Amino acid sequence: MESKYEKKIDDLLQENYQLKSSLQEYKSKENWYKEEISQYEQASSHGHGRSDKNDKQFRVKEVELKEKVSSLRHELELTQQSEKEHQDRIAELEKIVADNQRHNVECNVTKVDCDETLGINTGEQVAQLHDEITELKAKFRTDKTELDSLKKETDKLRYALLEKDEELVNVKTECTTYCNLLEKARMENLELTTQLDVLMMEDEEKCHDKKGNSLFSELDDRRVEAEKTLMSQKNTFETMKKKNEVLKQHNQKLKMQLFTAMGRGNDDSERVQQLQAQLEQERIERQQILEKVNKLEENQAKEKLTDKLSEFSHQITNQTGVDKDYIEYLVNMLKSKE
Numbered sequence: 001m002e003s004k005y006e007k008k009i010d011d012l013l014q015e016n017y018q019l020k021s022s023l024q025e026y027k028s029k030e031n032w033y034k035e036e037i038s039q040y041e042q043a044s045s046h047g048h049g050r051s052d053k054n055d056k057q058f059r060v061k062e063v064e065l066k067e068k069v070s071s072l073r074h075e076l077e078l079t080q081q082s083e084k085e086h087q088d089r090i091a092e093l094e095k096i097v098a099d100n101q102r103h104n105v106e107c108n109v110t111k112v113d114c115d116e117t118l119g120i121n122t123g124e125q126v127a128q129l130h131d132e133i134t135e136l137k138a139k140f141r142t143d144k145t146e147l148d149s150l151k152k153e154t155d156k157l158r159y160a161l162l163e164k165d166e167e168l169v170n171v172k173t174e175c176t177t178y179c180n181l182l183e184k185a186r187m188e189n190l191e192l193t194t195q196l197d198v199l200m201m202e203d204e205e206k207c208h209d210k211k212g213n214s215l216f217s218e219l220d221d222r223r224v225e226a227e228k229t230l231m232s233q234k235n236t237f238e239t240m241k242k243k244n245e246v247l248k249q250h251n252q253k254l255k256m257q258l259f260t261a262m263g264r265g266n267d268d269s270e271r272v273q274q275l276q277a278q279l280e281q282e283r284i285e286r287q288q289i290l291e292k293v294n295k296l297e298e299n300q301a302k303e304k305l306t307d308k309l310s311e312f313s314h315q316i317t318n319q320t321g322v323d324k325d326y327i328e329y330l331v332n333m334l335k336s337k338e
Contacts, residue, residue: 133296140289147282154275175254182247189240196233 136289136292136296140286143282143286143289147279147286150275150279150282154279157275171254171257178247178250178254182244185240185244185247189237189244192233192236192240196230199229
């Protein structure tokens, strides 16, 4: 079909060239006739003394030349109109040939006839699918690496959370122990204070009951003993008081550590929940990417099968001369079964 159009275009171009040559020839004749008329007119204007016979001949010849000029002009107009029509026809045929060539380029990837449905778009789609599969695989590998990193970080945070839980339990146990010791020291302090008051009361009663020298001597002894006991109790009291202060400070420190550990535990728990949610999102995206890759590979396999069937039909048509429509019917049947 393309060679037919090219041959027709060559014929029209040849005809156009001939018309242009004829047009050029007509134009040269027209110019020559114009020059002749001009010369005759000049001769006519300068030759008033010539005879009437010569004037008539000149006039007749002038009329003939004018008629020829008019005829040539008419032929020139017809030639120009024909040339324009031929040029329009040539432009139209060139456009048709260009469209056919473009259609041939689109339809002739596997060297099949232009009526076949496969063309260059199939190759472009396959290349595009290849690029998309490569891009999805790269994204899949990146997401998998990031997912593994998130898993490691999650496991690390879980281990750290377990350690914090153990540390929190230990701090709570230690805090309970110190609270018990503080309460015990307070009770001992109260008991010693009570004993001191009882001893002082007993000493006063004994001092009132006894009389004479023996009373004063015994009172003095009791006083000395009471003073010793009082000093001992005061020392014990001061010791317990200092111990109590130390226990209070340590208890306060443990409370602060406990609050800090509880706050960290909450932060770690929130972080673990965020990582778990992010991990679940990554799993969903990974599953979507896998489904898309499988779908693209399936489409690619179908495209390859279609290419092979088209190539097979083309080979069978060229080798055996079987009807192309029948081959296409069989190919379409295979495609529908696939």
